[in-house]
Amino acid sequence: MTTHTYVLNLSCPDRKGLVHAVSGFLLDNEANIEEAAQFNDHTTGLFFMRVQFDVPTVSTASLRTALEAFAQPFSMSWSLHDALTPVKTVVLVSREGHCLNDLLFRWKSGLLPIDIRAIISNHRDFYQLAASYNVPFHHIAVTAATKAHAEERQYEIIQDEGAELVVLARYMQILSDDFSRKLAGRAINIHHSFLPSFKGAKPYYQAHEKGVKLIGATAHYVTADLDEGPIIEQDVARAFHSDTVEDLTARGRDTESQVLARAVKWHSEHRILLNGQKTVIFR
Structure with a gap:
């Protein structure tokens, strides 16, 4: 049957x-x-x-x-x-490509039940990487003057691709409240700190200044409140007194990639339910 x-x-x-x-x-x-x-x-x-x-x-x-x-x-x-249909996905990225590269590799290796339909970036750095995976690459520059128009174009691409998931793989732009609301419940961001510590820009610099002994990464759903969305997954790496900011940044990249991949996997397997400002995850 x-x-x-x-x-x-x-x-x-x-x-x-x-x-x-x-x-x-x-x-x-x-x-x-x-x-x-x-x-x-x-x-x-x-x-x-x-x-x-x-x-x-x-x-x-x-x-x-x-x-x-x-x-x-x-x-x-x-x-x-x-359960057997891959989740249509669009990835946004800026100039740090480690999370994007990791997601593409896991996808093509059959480790993530997603279908990456497009990559959108405010820089041109990764058009060759996208081409190597035969994924359409859209360069949309973003400035204060063009931000609203840029987000309109980004949303058009997301809708045209039928994307059920949008991944901000180190996309270093703050989404507008309107754009965040449009993507509610289907946009995952990776933040390079163990939230709620070190929100906003340059968290590795903040961590270095504080002399922390653990650095972390947090995958969370995007909301209009910066770095405040429901947390999906977190992990940490050891920091040492002799570490430079560059050391922390390099070590943190592996943690970011792994945390984001787990969050994307659980979302695309429909294992996450929203519970107010928290998540319920059936792993």
Whole structure:
């Protein structure tokens, strides 16, 4: 029998019997559960669940209609994803290419379930790298005078490519409030510090001045508040008293690449649910 694999993410006010209700709904629709995880947030009183399941081939529209009817009595927010379809992705980058290079390599190696449709940059540095992976490269210069127009063009490309995910892979421009809102829930930024420490520009310089013994990197969703979005993943590397800023920067690049790759992987596998200013991640 031909089957199709989906991921269902949901959240709603917590109450007894939710796991039973969800599994019963899937059983009634001839689904076979492959993976399931849930979390009860006792602070907010919310219930979160991720279920991956196989179901005999049916139209996605009819499955969504059934889910709408099921979810309504529970005041349930939900999303349904095709588990086997790579997530269409657009990457923004400036002049630091280590995260971009890492994402491209992992993508082509089959390690990330994404489909990189375009690379957008405010510099020309990586057009040859993009060409080597046969990815369209768009150079859009950004100045204070052209920022609004540049973001309009960037958003056109993102929409034209049908991008479900936008990755800011060391894109060193602050997005406007309007652009941030348009990308809400589907834009991931990598910040080269262990937030909430050392926000904003030159965090490695700030860390060096403070003499910290650990430096870090943080992947988070983009919001209108600079470096304040829900955190997805973080990691650290050891710093020593003899380190220069250049030493910290070089060591931090590996951490940034790994943290961003994990965040992109979890997002594209539909493992992340937003919980206010926090995230629930079913790894």
